[in-house]
Amino acid sequence: MPGLEDLYREIILDHYRSPRNRGELPEPPAHRVEGFNPLCGDEVVLYLLVEDDKVVDIRIAGQGCSISQSSASLMSAAVKDKAVEEVRGLIRTFKSMMSIHEARLGDGDEPDSGEATAEDEPVDLAALGELAALQGVVKFPVRIKCATLSWNTLAQGLDEVEKLAS
């Protein structure tokens, strides 16, 4: 049975208490994008500065629970100064870390069906660095949406930036 220590790791509490890259960026040149979690009223506002296919700067505003806020903070530190393609890869890896466990939890005690799916691919936790601290969230299915809120918002923001540039 998962305990609170699985959810509230020290890194998570640290990012919750002292969020990184908090604030706003002037727009333009930055792009502003909002995300909401209707379940708990959490909201995240991202300011993205993308230059030459690179996330040059990122700032985070909004409010929410420790999981949504720390996830956003960890994400900001992880994607800053990274190429957009690399960031997209990180979003995919993070979301698969969240969904792989979600899928297994959904199976309950059922043995694996044996069918290979995308979700069965191993997640490269090493590539996630500090973000791997959030993997405990998947043992608390209700909170997965908290952890993925900022990531979905980032993906949406990058899509919008791409559309504006084309």
Next chain:
Amino acid sequence: MAQVNRAPTGSGPLDVERIKKDFPVLAQSAHGHRLVYLDSASSSQHPQAVLDAMDDYYATSHANVHRGVYALAEEADRRYESARITVGRFIGAPQPEVEVVFVKNATEAINMVAATWGRANLQPGDAVLLTEMEHHSNLVPWLMLADERGLELRWIGLDDGYRLESSDLDRLLDGVKLVACSSMSNVLGTIPPFARLAEAAHAVGALVVADGAQSVPHLATDVHAMGCDFLAFSAHKMLGPTGIGVLWARAELLESMPPYLGGGGMIRDVRRDGFSPNVLPWKFEAGTPPIAEAVGLAAAVRYLEALGMGQVRAHEVSLTAYAQRTLTDRFGDDLQIFGPEGTEDRGGVLSVAYRDVHPHDLSQVLDQQGVCVRAGHHCAKPLMRRLGVTATARASFYVYNDFSDVDALADGLEMAGTLFS
């Protein structure tokens, strides 16, 4: 209302130690702790008597109602209609056999009023008066009808003590056709002076809808004393099953309203060119109704009546006072309770903010201690905006809660405080 006076044992008006044993779900543990259920404002638990009544119905008496001429169907019919009388008497309905309409839940009851009485009687420009503390179920049906019909919606505000602002009620009521108000807030616990509000509404010719989802389970209810024209409530908040609720309305109002859903059971005759509706209350009960659920609701009503609604209220007043005292003593200014001080005009619902710990995190830490509270906007987003928060953590009490449950709540809050300090 029938009240069974029993010698109170223990320290309170109810023998909670004995009552807890009636609720099988409370015997289990959660995360290695005893289950402390503090979310009855959302949905309450079931005594064995309710489960037995429904089991017995399915095991011995199930057939469709209102159709069969065989003994089994007659027995199903008898239990279903007898449940209607039991429930009607519980709320002081003058004519329970025609005025109690079984619906899905309080939400459906209010939607039915909006869709039938509302569409038949409200014209563009007509005003409907609501309050800032309503649940979405008593807001969205009126917002939908306002969009459709071009109605004006007005709002009774809240004062700083979380009570309805009454100073400009006369101005707000001027020209109003309908007042829709909760008889107990699901977030604040506020019990408004319903009878006075209804009297003022009737004085200007308006009708009154009472959202009784929170009050009927916890307060002795008399529709005549309340002065409401419509009363909506749900079984699952009063120890009964999900899937059934009640719309009560005066018979002449129900007579005047067009039917809601069309189908079997709600008609007297159907021709190729039209239909004529059935008599009350079946005119509003299209399709096979929730028969076992009606039987379960009646059993829940009998359970509450055996405890006595006066004792239920006294018990919750005592628990609420203990909770207010305990939380204030232990947490001081770190904890804010969104709701009236005292216990006189509030129910056993405590919405709290604790330091700046997010309600979702509070509820998560409490869950690890086996304490179930609700975190979120409680389907009252306009109220959340009025309070200046996005969410609260809410503990709510019922007959099976005692002082030790309040202590478990306080211990869990302290733990959350330490974790997030």
